[in-house]
Amino acid sequence: MGVPAGGRTSGWWPLWVAIALMVGSLVFVRSIDPAVAAAAQEAVGLETASPIAWWVWPVALLALTFVMGILAALGGVGGGVLYVPIVSGFFPFHLDFVRGCGLLVALSGALAAGPGFLKMNLASLRLAIPVALIASASAIVGAMIGLALPTNVVQTALGAAILAIVAIMMVARKSEFPDVPEADRLSTVLRIHGVYREASLGQTIDWRVHRTLPSLLLFIVIGLMAGMFGLGAGWANVPVLNLMMGAPLKVSVATSKFLLSITDTSAAWVYLNQGCVIPMMVVPSLVGIMLGSFIGVRLLRTAKPRMVRYVVISLLLFSGAKAITKGLGLPFFF
Amino acid sequence: MGTIAMSSAVTRVRVDDEQRLYASILEIGVYLGLVVLLVTFALYASGLVAPSIPLHELPNYWHLSVHDYLEVTNAEHLHHEHVITGWAWISVIGKGDYLNFVGIALLAGVTIVCFLGILPTLIRKHDRIYATMAVLEVLVLTLAASGVLATGH
Numbered sequence: 001m002g003v004p005a006g007g008r009t010s011g012w013w014p015l016w017v018a019i020a021l022m023v024g025s026l027v028f029v030r031s032i033d034p035a036v037a038a039a040a041q042e043a044v045g046l047e048t049a050s051p052i053a054w055w056v057w058p059v060a061l062l063a064l065t066f067v068m069g070i071l072a073a074l075g076g077v078g079g080g081v082l083y084v085p086i087v088s089g090f091f092p093f094h095l096d097f098v099r100g101c102g103l104l105v106a107l108s109g110a111l112a113a114g115p116g117f118l119k120m121n122l123a124s125l126r127l128a129i130p131v132a133l134i135a136s137a138s139a140i141v142g143a144m145i146g147l148a149l150p151t152n153v154v155q156t157a158l159g160a161a162i163l164a165i166v167a168i169m170m171v172a173r174k175s176e177f178p179d180v181p182e183a184d185r186l187s188t189v190l191r192i193h194g195v196y197r198e199a200s201l202g203q204t205i206d207w208r209v210h211r212t213l214p215s216l217l218l219f220i221v222i223g224l225m226a227g228m229f230g231l232g233a234g235w236a237n238v239p240v241l242n243l244m245m246g247a248p249l250k251v252s253v254a255t256s257k258f259l260l261s262i263t264d265t266s267a268a269w270v271y272l273n274q275g276c277v278i279p280m281m282v283v284p285s286l287v288g289i290m291l292g293s294f295i296g297v298r299l300l301r302t303a304k305p306r307m308v309r310y311v312v313i314s315l316l317l318f319s320g321a322k323a324i325t326k327g328l329g330l331p332f333f334f
Numbered sequence: 335m336g337t338i339a340m341s342s343a344v345t346r347v348r349v350d351d352e353q354r355l356y357a358s359i360l361e362i363g364v365y366l367g368l369v370v371l372l373v374t375f376a377l378y379a380s381g382l383v384a385p386s387i388p389l390h391e392l393p394n395y396w397h398l399s400v401h402d403y404l405e406v407t408n409a410e411h412l413h414h415e416h417v418i419t420g421w422a423w424i425s426v427i428g429k430g431d432y433l434n435f436v437g438i439a440l441l442a443g444v445t446i447v448c449f450l451g452i453l454p455t456l457i458r459k460h461d462r463i464y465a466t467m468a469v470l471e472v473l474v475l476t477l478a479a480s481g482v483l484a485t486g487h
Contacts, residue, residue: 054392114357204347
């Protein structure tokens with residue numbers, strides 16, 4: 001990730017392009033004021049043509065999610081945590097559909113990454129199954145709570161949750177190989193341990209975990225939040241698996257990603273069964289995020305990770321504040 | 335590094351049978367789900383399969399809460415006795431928009447198949463705890479998928 005001598009800024013161009021695209025997309029979307037559009041439609045009746053062509057929104061969504069996919073891959077976050085606050089804040093779609101779509105976005109990314117991580121033994125099925133059982137059951141409850149509460153309450157709580165996630169991201173330190181003096185009794189009974197090949201060191205790493213019970217209890221809260229807000233939960237999974245349980249960072253990241261394929265499945269079914277799915281939102285979002293992630297992973301070699309992290313945190317701060325003001329019915333400067 | 339044991343010997347990392355099997359089933363399910371989703375979306379967006387809600391009218395509805403969206407679109411376009419929730423989308427699968435639900439359901443359902451797939455391996459290995467957890471996970475996901483858990487604003 002080093003910057004070549006004499007080319008200190010050369011590795012930054014993908015990031016600036018992504019930021020410019022993101023800002024451009026948001027300014028464009030914001031310029032199409034939904035209130036103005038709705039008033040125009042109301043004035044002329046629903047049967048007449050909308051002042052904005054219908055395809056503008058899916059195309060804008062495709063462009064925005066493409067950039068989100070790049071930033072998510074570069075910033076090391078899942079797509080859902082960026083998707084829900086930004087799309088619900090700046091697009092005319094109701095929060096119900098944005099959350100349903102956000103879960104499907106996070107789910108698809110996790111499903112696509114899962115097989116590779118499992119085959120490389122970076123994601124551990126033995127670690128994931130007990131965690132997933134608790135988190136997926138909690139996510140169902142979270143989804144039901146989220147759909148039962150008034151929209152403005154969920155939107156405000158979403159904003160607060162996003163700001164809390166920012167705090168976690170800024171405070172949490174990552175440990176590549178955490179110190180686990182002794183495996184605890186529960187993880188020993190469940191035989192949660194593993195081996196993986198650390199290519200960067202050319203070594204095979206044996207790992208084990210501790211503090212299993214309190215960590216499993218934390219996944220109740222994580223599952224509830226994932227279901228309630230339609231977020232993936234990688235932002236919470238990784239710190240708990242890595243810092244609390246003591247799984248190596250790569251195992252934590254891969255297992256977290258795989259976990260989302262189970263946790264988000266349960267919540268996604270609740271949203272799907274409630275009718276919170278509009279295919280014209282879902283498919284452009286999935287394609288955009290996947291293409292963006294594909295490009296983002298390739299840009300990792302040249303982009304500056306620290307800078308990307310600041311951009312992601314800034315975006316989350318911005319969208320979290322927007323969600324709170326929207327939920328409370330307060331004016332927002334953008 | 336504490337107690338993380340490292341070995342520089344180039345040893346082959348062995349992946350558990352059930353983990354390898356899970357990965358294989360997941361891989362097939364994901365590819366199948368994505369292909370079906372893209373094909374059905376192409377049929378829908380191109381107009382080859384007519385949707386229940388005309389594409390140009392979508393912006394009139396997507397700002398509504400899901401409850402209002404279902405009520406209004408049913409009254410104005412679908413004219414069903416009940417709004418389309420749960421698995422009722424199968425009854426309108428001939429409509430382009432609901433046709434997309436096939437791919438979405440495949441993607442959301444593949445995890446259940448994965449857990450069912452590894453169950454015989456876990457039982458054969460006498461891994462009772464994980465076999466029980468796999469059964470419980472199937473029950474949790476099936477409950478979520480069943481549509482029994484109805485809620486609303």
